[in-house]
Amino acid sequence: MTMLQLQDVHAYYGHIHALKGISLDVQQGEIVTLIGSNGAGKSTTLRTISGLLHPRQGTITLNGQAINGMPAHKVTALGVVQSPEGRRVFPRMTVLENLEMGAFVHGKPDPADLDRVFTLFPRLKERLSQKAGTLSGGEQQMLAMGRALMAKPKLLLLDEPSMGLSPILVETIFGIIKEINAQGTTVLLVEQNALMALSIAHRGYVLQTGQIVLADEAQALMRNEMVRKAYLGEE
Amino acid sequence: MDFNWQLFAQYLVIGIATGSLIALIALGYTLVYGIIELINFAHGEVFMMGAFFAATVVGLTGVTATSGTASVVLAGIAGLFGAMAFSAAINFGIDRIAYRRLRSAPRLAPLIAAIGFSFILQNIAIYWKGANPISPPSFLPPEIYTNVLTEWFGLSTTIFLTVLDVVVVGVTIPLLIGLSWFVYRTRLGKAMRATAQDREAAALMGIDINRAIGVAFLLGGALAGAAGMIALYYDNSARFQMGFRYGLFAFTAAVLGGIGNLAGAVIGGLTIGIIWAMSDGFMKEYISGWGAQWTPSVIFAVLVLVMVFRPSGLLGERTADKV
Numbered sequence: 099m100t101m102l103q104l105q106d107v108h109a110y111y112g113h114i115h116a117l118k119g120i121s122l123d124v125q126q127g128e129i130v131t132l133i134g135s136n137g138a139g140k141s142t143t144l145r146t147i148s149g150l151l152h153p154r155q156g157t158i159t160l161n162g163q164a165i166n167g168m169p170a171h172k173v174t175a176l177g178v179v180q181s182p183e184g185r186r187v188f189p190r191m192t193v194l195e196n197l198e199m200g201a202f203v204h205g206k207p208d209p210a211d212l213d214r215v216f217t218l219f220p221r222l223k224e225r226l227s228q229k230a231g232t233l234s235g236g237e238q239q240m241l242a243m244g245r246a247l248m249a250k251p252k253l254l255l256l257d258e259p260s261m262g263l264s265p266i267l268v269e270t271i272f273g274i275i276k277e278i279n280a281q282g283t284t285v286l287l288v289e290q291n292a293l294m295a296l297s298i299a300h301r302g303y304v305l306q307t308g309q310i311v312l313a314d315e316a317q318a319l320m321r322n323e324m325v326r327k328a329y330l331g332e333e
Numbered sequence: 334m335d336f337n338w339q340l341f342a343q344y345l346v347i348g349i350a351t352g353s354l355i356a357l358i359a360l361g362y363t364l365v366y367g368i369i370e371l372i373n374f375a376h377g378e379v380f381m382m383g384a385f386f387a388a389t390v391v392g393l394t395g396v397t398a399t400s401g402t403a404s405v406v407l408a409g410i411a412g413l414f415g416a417m418a419f420s421a422a423i424n425f426g427i428d429r430i431a432y433r434r435l436r437s438a439p440r441l442a443p444l445i446a447a448i449g450f451s452f453i454l455q456n457i458a459i460y461w462k463g464a465n466p467i468s469p470p471s472f473l474p475p476e477i478y479t480n481v482l483t484e485w486f487g488l489s490t491t492i493f494l495t496v497l498d499v500v501v502v503g504v505t506i507p508l509l510i511g512l513s514w515f516v517y518r519t520r521l522g523k524a525m526r527a528t529a530q531d532r533e534a535a536a537l538m539g540i541d542i543n544r545a546i547g548v549a550f551l552l553g554g555a556l557a558g559a560a561g562m563i564a565l566y567y568d569n570s571a572r573f574q575m576g577f578r579y580g581l582f583a584f585t586a587a588v589l590g591g592i593g594n595l596a597g598a599v600i601g602g603l604t605i606g607i608i609w610a611m612s613d614g615f616m617k618e619y620i621s622g623w624g625a626q627w628t629p630s631v632i633f634a635v636l637v638l639v640m641v642f643r644p645s646g647l648l649g650e651r652t653a654d655k656v
Contacts, residue, residue, distance in 0.1 A: 150533055174539035186534035188527050198520075199527045203539035205520070249539060 099126045100161075101253055101284055102147070102178070107156035107166075109146045116142045118308040119156070124253065129275070129285040131295040131316065133329055134305035140288040141183050143305070144255045147286075148180045149173040160253070175203045177252035181259065183288075185242040189231025193222055196230050196241055200248030207248055214281075215244040218274050236267045243274070253284045260291045272298050292329035296320045304329070337618065342492050344610040350498045352606020353505035354567065357560035358583035359590070359598040360512065361424070361553030367593035368529040368549045370440070374447035375427055377580020378454035379554055383420035383561025384571040385462055390415035392470040400472070408472050412565075413504065416558035423454070424554025425547055433543060451576075458573035466572040469565045473497070501563050508559055509599060512552065516595065525549055529593070582609070585636050591649025600647060608632055 102124040109117040117139050124130045132140045145151045147158060149170040158166040165173055174180075187196050197215065201207035216223040219240040225233060230241055239259060246254060256275065260268045268291065276298050279285050289295035296302055296316045304312035304325060312322065319325050358380050365373045396408035427450050435443040479485075481494045516522040528535040528545040536542050564579065565571050586605045590597025612628040639647065 148537060150536065169541070170533075170536035171539045171541045174537060180537045182534060182537060186531050186537075188530040188534065190530055191523070191526060195523060198523065199535070199538045199540070202520070202524060245538070 100124075101126045102286070103157075103159045104143075104147070105157045105159075107143075107146060107153045107158060109142060109151050109153045111142075111151075116308055117146060117153070120305075120308070120310060121156075122303050122310060122313070124284060124286050126284055127279075127282070128301060129279050129287060129299045131287040131289055131292075131299040131302045132305055133289055133292040133295055133302060133319075133325075135329070136290070137307075138305040139308040140305055141257050142308075144180060144182075144257050144286070144288055147173070147178065147255060171203075174249060177250070178255065179246045179249040179251035179253070180255035181242045181246040181257065183257040183261070185235075185238045187230040187233070187238050187241050187245065189229065191230055192227050193230055193233070193241055194226045196245050197222075197248050200245035203249055208250070211248050211250060215247055218247075218277065219244050235262050236264070239263060239267075239271060243271075243278075247278065247283075251283055253286060254278065256285060256287045258288060258290060260289060260294060268294060292325070293320075339491055340615060340618065341611075344614045345607060346492065346494050346498055347614070348607030348610030349603060350501045350567065350606070351609055352603035353502055354560050354563050354602075355579070355583050355586050355606050356599045356602025357505060357508065357556045357563070358579055359586040359602045360595060361557045362584050362587040363590075363592055363595060363598040364549045364553040366587070367595075368525065368546055369432070369436070369443075371432065371443050371447065372584070373424075373427075373553070374444065374580075375450035375454060376424070376553065376557060377576030377578075377583070378451050378458070379420045379424045379427075379576070380557040380561050380564070380579060380583075381458060381571070381573065381576035382423055382454055383416040383558030384565040384575065385458055385467075385561070386419040386558070387412040387416035387562035387565050388462075388467060388469045388571060391472055394472075396472045398472060398474040402474075405472055405474060409500075413559055413562045416562040417555040418558070420558030420561060421551045421554035424550045424557070428547060428550040433546075436543075455573050455576070462571075462573070464573060466570045468570055473566060497567065501567060504559065504563060508556060512556070513595065515552070521545070521548055582632065585632065589636055589639055589646055591646025594646065594648045597646055597648035604635075604647075605632055608635060 100123050104120050104122050107117055107120045120143055132143060134140050142151065146153055149168050153166050157164055160176055160178060165176065188199060197212065198207050201211065221237055222240055222244055225237065230238065233241060243259065259271050259275065263271065272294050275285060275287065287295055287299060296319055299316040302314065302316045302319045303310050312319065312325065314322065361376050362373060365371055391408055391412040394408040394411055396404045431446045431450065432443045435446060477497045478495045481496060481499055482488045482490050482492055516526060524535065524540045525545045525548050527538065528540060528542050532542055535545065564575065582605055583602065586601035587598045589604060590601030608631060609628055612631045613625045616623040
C-alpha cells in the first residue's frame with residue numbers, strides 16, 4: 099500500500115530552485131532511503147514533506163490525502179514525524195520535557211511509548227532530568243529520535259541520524275532504526291552515509307542537484323557502478 | 334553622619350513596591366522577546382491602556398470609599414481582572430493583526446510596526462480620556478494608607494509600610510507564581526518554551542507555533558494590565574504618556590536581568606525599583622544638589638555597567654550549540 103507519494107514536486111528557497119520535480123513513493127512498512135551529496139536536496143525533500151517548506155508545484159499525498167501546503171504541525175498530527183538534521187533538541191528543557199514535547203499531539207505522553215523509547219535508548223532513562231543542551235552529540239541524537247517516536251509516527255522521517263557520531267554509535271543507531279521499522283513504523287531515511295543507509299533500506303533513491311537520478315532496490319543500488327563510484331567511495 | 338537605617342528601610346519598601354510594578358511590565362517584554370526576538374515597543378502602551386481601562390471599570394462599579402470593605406475589594410478585583418483581560422486582548426490583537434504577518438519579514442519590519450502601534454494606542458488613549466492626566470475614581474478608603482507596622486503589629490517605628498504597599502506586593506507575587514506554574518508545568522506553557530528555543534523543531538512536534546506565540550502575547554498583556562491597575566492607584570494618576578516612562582524602565586529591567594529570562598525580568602525590575610527609590614529619596618542626604626531628576630541617569634549608568642561586564646544580563650544564559 100502506498101503511504102507517501104510525491105509527484106513532480108518543485109520547491110524554492112527564495113530564487114533558488116532546490117527541488118526540480120521530485121517524484122517518489124514510500125510503501126507501508128518499508129525503509130526507503132534518499133542518498134546523495136551535500137546540497138542535492140535531501141533535507142529539502144524532508145522539509146517539504148513535513149510542511150516546513152511549501153512546494154510551488156506538484157502534489158504530496160499521504161494515504162491518498164493531499165498534504166502539500168499544510169502547516170507543519172498538522173502534518174505531524176497526521177502521523178508524519180520528522181527527526182530533523184542537527185538533532186534540534188530543545189536545549190534548555192530536560193530530557194523528559196523533550197520527550198513530552200514529542201508527545202504533544204497526543205496531549206500526555208503514553209507510558210507505553212516512554213517504555214519503548216527507554217528500551218531502545220536506555221541511556222535516556224539515566225538522563226531524564228538533565229538539560230538536553232548538556233547531552234553529548236550521540237545522546238542528543240538518541241533524544242531526537244526518541245522524541246519523534248513519542249508522537250507515535252506512522253511514517254518516521256530521519257534526517258542524517260549518523261551525522262557527527264562515532265562509527266560504533268552509527269552502527270547502534272542504524273540497528274535501532276531497523277528495530278523501529280520491524281516494530282511497524284515506516285521509515286524515510288536521508289543519509290550521507292550511503293553504505294549504512296543502503297544496508298538497512300528496502301529501496302533507495304539517488305538525488306543529484308534537486309532531481310532523482312536513480313531509483314531501485316537497495317541491494318541493486320549497492321551494486322550499481324555509478325553509486326559505488328560517487329557515494330560508496332570506490333574507484 | 335551616621336547611616337540612616339530607618340530611611341534606608343523606608344526607601345527599600347518603596348523600591349520593592351515600584352520594582353514589583355516594573356517587573357510585571359518587564360515580563361511582557363521578555364516573554365515576547367524570548368519567543369520571537371522582537372522588542373515590543375507597543376508594550377508600554379498596552380500597560381497604559383490597562384490603567385485607563387481599570388479606571389473605567391472601577392468607575393462603572395460605582396463603589397466609593399464608604400461602600401464597605403467587601404465592595405471595595407470586589408471593585409479592586411474587577412478593576413484588576415478587567416485591566417488584565419483588556420491588555421491581554423490588545424496585545425494578542427496586535428500580534429494577530431500585524432506581527433504574525435511579518436514573521437518571516439526582516440526583523441526591522443515588526444519593530445517598526447511595534448513603534449506604529451505605540452503611537453496608535455497613545456492616540457486612541459488621548460481620544461478616549463483626553464491628553465491631561467486623569468485621576469482614578471476614588472474608591473479606596475483612607476485606611477489603605479494605614480501604617481501596617483505600627484497599627485497592625487504595634488511596632489514603634491517611623492518606617493511607613495502602607496496597606497497599599499502590601500497590596501501591590503500581594504498582587505504581584507501570586508501573579509509571578511501563576512506565571513511560572515503556567516510556563517514550567519502546563520502543556521501549553523512548555524509548548525511556548527519549546528517554540529522559544531527552536532521554532533521549527535516545535536512545529537515538527539505538532540505545536541502550532543502561532544498559537545504558542547499568541548499565548549506569550551496574552552500572558553505579557555495580562556501582566557501589563559495588572560501593572561496598569563496597580564500604577565493607576567499607586568501613582569493616583571494616569572496619562573496617555575505613562576507607558577513610555579514605565580515601558581523604558583521595564584525594558585531596561587528586562588535587559589538588565591537578561592532578556593528572554595523570566596526570573597531575570599523580576600530581578601531586573603526589583604533592582605531598578607530599588608535604585609529608583611534610593612536615588613529619589615536617599616542620595617540627597619549625602620550629595621548636595623542631588624534629586625529625583627538624576628534618577629534616570631543613575632539607572633542607565635547601572636545598566637551600562639552591567640552590560641559592560643555581563644553583556645547577556647545578570648541572568649542571561651549562553652548555551653553552547655553542539656554540531
